[in-house]
Amino acid sequence: MAELVVLSLALLFLAAGVGVHVYDRVSALRVGARRRVLVQLHSGRAFTGVQWRRRGRLLVLRGAELLEPNNQPQPMDGEVVLDRGDVEYVQVAG
Incomplete structure (x- = not known):
C-alpha cells in the first residue's frame, strides 16, 4: 500500500513538472x-x-x-x- 502512495506522489510530481515546462514554452510565445x-x-x-x-x-x-x-x-x-x-x-x- 505504501509503495502505491509513493508511486502516485511521484507521478503527480512528474506531471506537475511537465506542466510547468509546457507552460514555460507556451509563455515564450507571448507578445x-x-x-x-x-x-x-x-x-x-x-x-x-x-x-x-x-x-x-x-x-x-x-x-x-x-x-x-x-x-x-x-x-x-x-x-x-x-x-x-x-x-x-x-x-x-x-
Missing part, C-alpha cells in the same frame, strides 16, 4: 518574446535587445545595449536579467 524590445526602467535607464524569456518576475534580454541619457549605447555581454518590478514599460520595436 514580445523573441522580438526586439525597448525596456524603460523606473531609474531612467533603458535597455534595448531581444526579449528572450519571461519567467516569474524576471525578464531576460539577449544582445542588449544599455541606454543612458547623454551617453552612447553600451553593448552588454551575455544576457541581461531584469526584475519586472523595476520595469516601467516594455515597447516592442520590431
Whole structure:
C-alpha cells in the first residue's frame, strides 16, 4: 500500500513538472518574446535587445545595449536579467 502512495506522489510530481515546462514554452510565445524590445526602467535607464524569456518576475534580454541619457549605447555581454518590478514599460520595436 505504501509503495502505491509513493508511486502516485511521484507521478503527480512528474506531471506537475511537465506542466510547468509546457507552460514555460507556451509563455515564450507571448507578445514580445523573441522580438526586439525597448525596456524603460523606473531609474531612467533603458535597455534595448531581444526579449528572450519571461519567467516569474524576471525578464531576460539577449544582445542588449544599455541606454543612458547623454551617453552612447553600451553593448552588454551575455544576457541581461531584469526584475519586472523595476520595469516601467516594455515597447516592442520590431
